[in-house]
Every structure is written in C-alpha cells, then in structure tokens.
Amino acid sequence: MAIPSSCLPAREGGKRHTALTLGPCRVRRGPFSVRASGNGGRRNGVSARTGYNARIRYMRGETDGILYTNEQGNGSAPRARYPQREPGRAGAGQVHRRPSVNDRGRRSPVAAAGSGTPRRPGGAPAPGRAVAAPTVGRAADAAGARRGGPGPVAGARGRAHGSSRADREEAILRMRRASRMYTLRIVAVVAFAVLLIAGYGWGTAKYRGSFYPATSAYGVGFGSVDVQQVHPLAQEALSVYSLHVSGEGLDLTIPGSDISLAFASDDIGRDVLDAQGTLLWPVSALLPHDASEFFGVVYDREALLGILREAVASGNEAVQQAADPDIAFDEARGQWVYEPAEASAVIDADALAAACEGAISSYQPELVVPAECVAQSGPPADAEKKRQAAQRANELCAAYDVSFTLGDSASFRVGAAQAAQWITFGEDYEASIDQGKVDEWLDTLRGLLSGASTRTYVRPDGKVCTVEGGDYLWRAQDADGAVEAVRAALEGDASDTSIPCSVVGNGFLGIPGADWGPRYVDVDMTEQHARFYDDGGDLVWESDIITGVWGTQYETPTGVYTVTEKLSPAQLRSVGTLEYIDENGNLQVEEDHLFGRDVDYWMPFIGTFIGLHDAWWQTEFGGELYKDGYFGSGGCVNLPTEKAAELYGMLEPGDVVVTHY
Template identity: 35%
Template sequence: MEGKHASQNKQQKPHRSEAFPQLDKAETVAHATKPSMPSDFDLGSTGGSVNPVQMNGRGPHRFSAAPNAAYPGGKVPGGTAGSRKFADGRRRNPVAIAALVFVTLLLVVYVAGAVIFMGRFYPNTTLGNFDLSMKPFDQAVDELESAEKSYALSISGEGFSMNITAKEGGIQLDSDKVIAAAKGGMNPALWFVNMWDAHDATENLTASADSTALRNLLTEEIEEFNAGQTASEDAAIVYDAESHSYKIKPEVNGTQLDAEEVVQQAITAMLSMQDTLKLDDDVVIEPQVLSTDSRLIQGTEAANKLVACDVTLVAQLANTTEDITQINGDVISQWVTFDENYAPTFNEAVMSEWASALVASLNTVGSTRTYTRGDGKQVSVSGGDYGWAVDTSSLVSTIEDAVTNASQGEISVPCSQTGNGFTAPGMDWGAYCDVDLTEQYARYYDAKGNLLWESGIVSGKPGGEDATPTGTYYLKTHQSPSMLRGPKKEDGKYEWESEVQYWMPFVGNLVGLHDASWQPSSVFSNPDAYKTYGSHGCVNLPTDKAAEIYGIIQNGDPVIVHW
C-alpha cells in the first residue's frame, strides 16, 4: 500500500526531490540529526505527510515527505491528527486575546463613566457646606434652593453673638447659575483621573445680598455691644504735672469690635452660604500706636528739652520785685504741639496768646478795679493813671529766649510803667490811700492791709468843674510848702492863691492832698460839708493829719478816689 500510495503521488505531483533536489538532501540530514519535529508542522490523518513552511529566499513552498523514521507511526509528540490553529499555519496567541478583552472592558467602563459624570458630580465634591458627591445636577439645584429658604448665619466670638436670616440679610441665590458654574469646572472625559481627587466648588457659591440692610443691622447691634466695652487707645505722649515732664502713656487694648470688619466678614460668609461665622481677635479694634514706637520715644525726649525752662516773671518795684507768674513745664506744655510723627514743636501763636492774656491782666492803667477795702467795704472804680503798662512785643521775645535756652531764675517783665505791687486779685498795688467821697473820709493802708492813717476830708464842690475826679491815680510828688493857684486872669493875676505846707498832688500837679488851715475844724467831721465848703477839686485835710500822711505816703503810691 505504501508503494502504491507513493506511485500515485508520483503521478499526481512531482516529488519535490525532483524539483528541489537540494531541499531533499537538507531534509534527510535534518531528520537524521534532530530527534523531534518543529512545532510548526501538522501531521495528516495518515501520519506520513508534513507541510512545513520554508523560506529559501524565493518565497514559501509547500511539500510532502515520507514518514519520519525517528517517530514510530509517524506521530510527533504534542501533535493532534487533523488539528489547525489558522489556515495559514500560524498558532493562536492567548496573551493577545486576553489583552484585547481587557482593552474592550476598559473602553466600556470609560464610556460608562463619561456618561455618568455628564449628569452628576464627582465623588468628594463640596460646595461650601453642601456635599455634592455623586449627586445629579438637578438634585443639587433642588437642595440648594431648599437650603436658601431656611438659611441663617450664626455669628459668635469675642463676647458678641447674633443670628441673621437670609431674609434679614437680603440674601438671594440663583441655584441654577451656581450649579451650572460648579459643573462647568468638570471634564467628564477625564473622569477616571479627576474622580479620585477632592473638588471644592465653593468659589461658585455666590449669592447676592442687600449689603446696606445687612450693614445697618449689624452696625446697630455692634454699637450697642461696644457701649459696654472698653475702647482701645493709642499710646501717646502726655505731660505729667507731678514730675513736670513728658511721659509715654501706654496703649490700651480694648474689647470694642470694628463694625465694618464684622460686616465684611458677615457678607462674605452669607454670600457663600456659610452656617457659622466665628469672630476672632482680628475684628477687635486695636491700638495703632504702641508705647514701643520709636517716634514716641524720640518725641518725648525732644519735648522734655522744651519744658526744661523754669523762670519766674517778676514786676520790678522801687526797692524789690513782685512775683507775677512762673513759666515752667506746666505752662510751656500748653505751647507744645506734636505733628503726625510725634515730633514736638513750639507753637509761637499759642504762646503769644498766653502772653497777650498776661499783658491784659498786667496792663491796668485806667482799668476797672474791684476790691475789698480793709474795713470790708466793696469798692469798684474806673479811670485814673495808676497801673502797669507792659511792653507786649518785648515780653514775647523774652519768653521765647527763655524757653529756647532752658533758662532758670527770674526775668523782669518789661514795662513802660509800673505800679507799687500786686497784693490780691483786682489789686495791682501794695500800700494805698483810699479816698471815699461818699463818706468824706480818707484812709491809708500798708501792703498787708493794715490801717496806718485816717482822717476826715472835704472834697471839691459837686456838679461842676470843681468836683474831685474819681479813679486810681498815683502820687506824683511831695512839696512843702507850696503855693496853689487857680486859673490866670487876663490881667496876669490868678483867680485865687493859697499857700499850703503839705502838697501831695495825684492828678498831674492840679489835684492833690493838702492841708487846709482856712477850713473850720467842724467840716472834717461832717460828710455833707463839701457841698458848702467844697474845694476847687483837691482833698482838704486838717493840718495835723496832712502832716502825718505827708510823712507816710510815698511817691508812686496809688490814691484811689471813689464814691
């Protein structure tokens, strides 16, 4: 049978040994030296034919061969009679098949995920206090609208607490717009990357608010709260009267709240629909300038140099001085101002005002004086030529020099006219002679108010040019004896002449105190005698009393004539 089969094969198809003798030779060698067949061979049902695919440089060729003597029956281990993987002889690859299945599954999952996240949010997605994880967009809109209706902000902290509803705050929320903006940040095509991350869409949660209504509501509440709280104070440079120097007053850390800061935080919280707002110390009004500020330290040092002056202004009297006022730190501090950087400056305008006020109090010539006489009578009188006249410009210049040079000691007040002292408010004199026209009585007091002399008088005739002038005058001179004369007539003679022993003029050289020996002694005890026995304006005295006062009163002493 084998011979017949071989013969038939020869008739049907030339043996490849005839067409390719070189291959037969090679195959014979291969069979003889290799115990097993390559895995790419398929055996026929007869077990004797093979169809290897060979490459000889000219393309693939199929051929038949006799059974291999190395394998009994012509079977190769591992082979299956009649089985084929592919028509072209290639074997199936299980790895490739598995990979294809895996890729297909991934594609299905990817597409499914993309479809899902086209209509809902990623996991771990928040919108303010709202959890939108895996929620459909339309459900998120509904929940947001429901939350708006019941929304309220609870504010607390730093001792303050308050609840504000959405209506009170004028809160309005466009839920569709918010959710549209939130989902606009999603990319469903990249769901497989983004779904593992946390997503905060709070920036899209923007409501609108009636800021005016909210501000008014909060401001009113905070003002009421602040009324019972401690106000903060900046550190400052202050003058300490006890030490007569400038010091730094420490800052005060208060507990009052900054209404505008609370309003801004509340608006921000409500616009993002936060449930609570915790107030921290950043809403407390804090001092802006601290005691450690170098500007305060430097300013204090500079200011203390300005108040180092300590001088006493004195009125120069005949044989002594009278203290007028003291210029030290207590006074100078009123003239010191500080700029925005706490640098001290000497305010000349303020100092000049102070000096002018002092001058006004010292310039007493012709002023109205009210005082209490030694016997207790209240006296008020105006006019006259006695008093003090201060040179204002010289005084200002003197004070400026003293402050600049930190002078110490006494400085005389520059005056164009002086009195004889300052003894009490309203009394710019020391010893004085009081002439009471109502009582027709004269008294002389020393600077301490002791009565040294007194006498009845006769003054000038009332109601005319002979009336004794009222006012505060000063004694011009002493003269003894002296001839007193009236107006000169056309013939060269005087209307009247009277010789006196004690002449003490106080209104120029025309009106004065003097003895009047021609007057009856009784008139000096009669208060109404001047109406009949009145003088030409002088103050008539008994001769003995005139002699007494002549030896007591001093030139420059005030003579105060009043009713």
C-alpha cells in the first residue's frame, strides 16, 4: 500500500515526508492509523498502485514516519508504534519523536544527538529495535529496477501481498474448523438430550414395575426381588415367626400360628410399588427406602392375652414360691427354718401383652420383660404363721435324742435329723409328729435286725442307691422285742437301749440308710466307677473300673460284702466254659477251661474268687466296656495297676464293699 507524500503531515521545517509504502497490515504510528484493505476501490482520496485501498484516519499531531521491525528484527511484519512520552520533559500536547532519517539518508538532529538505533557489527540493526524507515517513492523503485531487482517499496508490496493470501487461506481454514466444531457441538448437545430423555423414559418405565435398589423393610433388603414374589416370600417368613419372652422368671415362646398371625395387605409388593413414585426416579434410585409400614400384621389379640395370662400366672407363682418358701429342715444347722423374702417381683399380664404387640408388629424374635411390666409385692401374708410352725417343729425334734447299742460293737442315735423325717405340717402350719412315719421307720429297723438284704441309702455325693444281696448283715437275737424297746425309748421311757445281736456288722449309719459304717468301698457298676470313703466319710480314693460281662454268667454280683483278705502277688485260677471263633469262622466251645491270671494286688470280697485287683492287660477302663465280652471281666472288679496299688495300701480285711447298679 502506497501513501502519497501529500497525505502525510509536514515534519519539522515545513517539509513533508515522501510517499510511504506499507504492506497489507494495520499500522498504528504516531498520529496515524493505517489499515490495508483489499476491496480495490478508493477511500479518503488515497489510491494504492498495488490495487489495495488505504484509509488514513487522522488521529493526532504529527508523525515522524519511523517503522519498527517485529520482535525477531526481520521486518517481515512491519508495524508502527505510538511515540512515547518522556516523563518530565514533554508538555501537554507535545510528542517526543524517535530519531528519523531524512530523504537523503542523513540523521535528524535528534538522532545525531546520540539517540540513534543500535546496530550489530556490520551495520545490521539489532533485533527487536526500531530502525529508520528508508525514503520511499518512485525514485526508490526506479533505483531498485536499475539494480536488476525490485525496489524496497515494491519488495514490501510483494511480501505483503503474499502474506495476505496466506492469512486469508488460514483464516478460511480456521472458519471452517470453527464451523465444524460448532456443528459437532450442536450434534453432541442434541444427542445428549436425546439420550437423557430416552434414559429418563427407560427409568420411568422400569420403576413402574420394580422396586428401587435400596428398598428394605425391617433391615431386610428386597430391591432386586420381583414384585410378584414379595408377598409369597414374606408370607413364608411369617409362617415360621415366633416370639420368645424371657425375664423375671418367665420363659415363653409364642408361635405366630397360635395367635393367627397374618399380613394386613393381600399384595404387599403392589402396595410398595404404588407408593414409591417414578417422577424423581433418578434421585430416588440412589436413596434408601424403608417399606416397613406396608408389612403390617393382624393377629388374634384375645388368644395372645390368654397365652400370656396363663404363663404369667405360672411364672408369678414360681416367683412367689421362691419369695415364700416352705418350711424346710436345714441339715447343716440341724433345725427347721423359714426365710421368706421381704418383697418379690410379679409381672402384669396386660402390660406385658402391650409390649408383646409392639414386638410382634416389628417382627422382633426376642423380648425381655420390660421394667414397666413388673410390680413389687410385699412379704407373704402368712409369713408369721410359718415362722411359728418352724419353731414348734424344732421343739418336737429336740425331744428325740436316744442312743441305741447293737451288740457290743456299734451304735446308732435317733436325734433331730431323724425326727425331722417324722414331722408333718397341717393346713394352718401346725407342726406334729406323724406316727405313721414312725411305724414305717420301726418296720425298716425290724427288717435290718432280721437279716434283710435290701437297703436304700444316700451316698455321700447325694446319689440315692438301692442295693440287694450280699453276706454282710445284722441279726438281733429277738428282732420284735428289740423294735418294741426302741419304740418305748422314743416315747420317752428310756434314753439308752441295748439290742443283743447274734450277727454284727462293722457300723450302722442310720435308717433308712446303710447298716454299715462310714468306711466302705462303693462300686457303682452303672457308672463303672469305684470310690473309697474313710472313717470320717470323706472320699479318699476313686478310679474307673471294668466289671463282669453284663447280662452273662460272669456279671459281677450285687450286694453288701466285706474284704476277706489281701494278697500281693497272687495267681488267679478258675475253671469255666470257653467259647471262641476258630480260623474257619466256626464257633468252638471248650468245657472245663482253666482260666488264670497272675496279678500284683488281690483284694477278694466274695469268698476268695471275686474281688478287686489290678488288670495290667486292659488298655482302658470305664464307659461301657463291661458290656463287651472281650473287655468285660469274669466277675472281678478290674483296676488300673497304679490305682490298685493305692487301694491295696488303704483297704483292710473287714472293710465293707457295696456293689450296685
């Protein structure tokens, strides 16, 4: 673009610049704004020989016509800059011009003053710095033509023209890319909207027929369960439901079938589905939903109340009995006692029914009786009568303190403990001696003094045992006379009575009970366990055992016996029938077979052929080995060797051995 010199403002001294040729670019320089245009017409009276129109708009003041290179200093994209004010030196409206070059290439006085453009060695201007614009015009173009090439102005026009075409093509490409991107954005937005609408429609249709994923009732999730299956599954779970009530002495299980438990709704799944809604399903599908309210139940309240009242009445009775015990004889203290509780807790059946209804409605399997269902009752109404009855019973027992001597070796005493067995209480808790019980006791004594072989006794560990048989016994010279003498002594006619006996034992524990002393061996063949009690009745030895084969001729006899002797070592020999299976699988029977073992500790109690001894050939003891023909003994009591050695050191001939089941 060429700007005639006539259009340029006058410079200092009244002279004008020559024509200025610019490329197709917009240039701001000092007071001018130059913009290249490619429309080829005229504007503002300026004509461009290259076919471009230039429009010059007067901005302000004068211009010095200086061009500046780009940042790289190659001059390919020239641009003009506004002159800068120098702080503190320029007045208002004044412009400080940069150094310029006149038409003849000489520097202006300002440039000569030292403000020229720095140059590289060799004369080239430094990159990024301003350079003086050469004199432009036709003369410059002609000079270039004489040198065989385009002048500086024509060269600038050529470069500007090529640059403008490339810029236009690049701009067109950018516009096309922008158009494509815009189209793609529109398509993406439309596609997203379509997918969003389709997804919303899909979710709406889905949750009209299925539950939200986080749907649950009473902590049990069923979001993935088919709607039609919810009610049958819930009904199946309800059919096995039961409520267990415990606490305050109550232990009760109430099956749902006993109270006709059923759901209030006929289709729980449809009720839940109708209530969940689908309008806000994108949000609702992410939230938990509690559908417990739709699982309401109905039941027979009268049936529930009847069950509770019956159970509560029984439980309250047990509690009251514990708080109001019967009059009992305390063997440790040797007297009758009555110790009621000051207060007792009873359950209110109606209040408990209300608590059970809440538990059933929420399907709770366990219910502990709440504190609000319990009331405190005072001491029993007849507590004072029972105290007086216990005192009267102790007075009656104190009257019985009689000692009896059997032969010359043993004695027994009838005191408060024995008399307590004869005490009875009437309807008004009146204590008295039951003569029928006294007569029964005397009949038992008559049998023992006559050599009876059946005894029922209480072992020191509390087990009640009955034994029959044996050769140990007491025999009075006159059993009937002895019994009458005992009766007279009990009625107060005598304090001591002697009973002559023809056969005596080693002690007499009491009636009913053992007619032997506290020192004895107890062989319990049901437990397959033996115990030895010393003179004080204390347990000092015990062991597992194996007795004779049960249900055969080798079964160990029951009864009360005494140890006949002790031998260590001993050879055990006996003759009997041997049955065995030969190598061909046939049963063989051998009569008069000689059986025998050599043992280290032998303690017979039935003659000299059945007793307690070590069985070193046995690998284990106890249990039910005695029922096996291979392990069971021939009638003796087999002991582990070390246990047999211990018992051998404690047992003496004459000690009682009791064998029983």
